[in-house]
Amino acid sequence: MAKISISEAARQVGLSRSALYRSYIKTGRLSVDRDSRGAPEIDTSEIVRVFGDQFGATAKATDVHTDKIQPNTPFLQAEVARLQTLVQVYEKQLDEAKLREEWLKAKVDALQPASLSGPGVRRPWWQF
Structure with missing residues (x-):
């Protein structure tokens, strides 16, 4: 699935970046990967796993990848x-x-x- 930045993930789920870090990333509920530059990024499937699909976070991102x-x-x-x-x-x-x-x-x-x-x-x- 697509990977997005921490800020974009926070926007999609309706939380602040600090709340996302504090409540989900630091506690281990939400896993974070690193890109080639070392910047943190979250897989959209992780957002769906934790928050459910009610936010529609992955609808557009997965359509792009599955069409190929x-x-x-x-x-x-x-x-x-x-x-x-x-x-x-x-x-x-x-x-x-x-x-x-x-x-x-x-x-x-x-x-x-x-x-x-x-x-x-x-x-x-x-x-x-």
């Missing part, structure tokens, strides 16, 4: 196909891991009774 991305571009289609392939690979690996876990649990269950009651197991003198 077309949902049916070949790049996005290729990316979706690649991600679907990755999901299939990860699901297969997860199924294999579950089978290994079940096999190992069965082995542990089979070995446990023999190890607890076998002839080579010595109990402490105080246990009967």
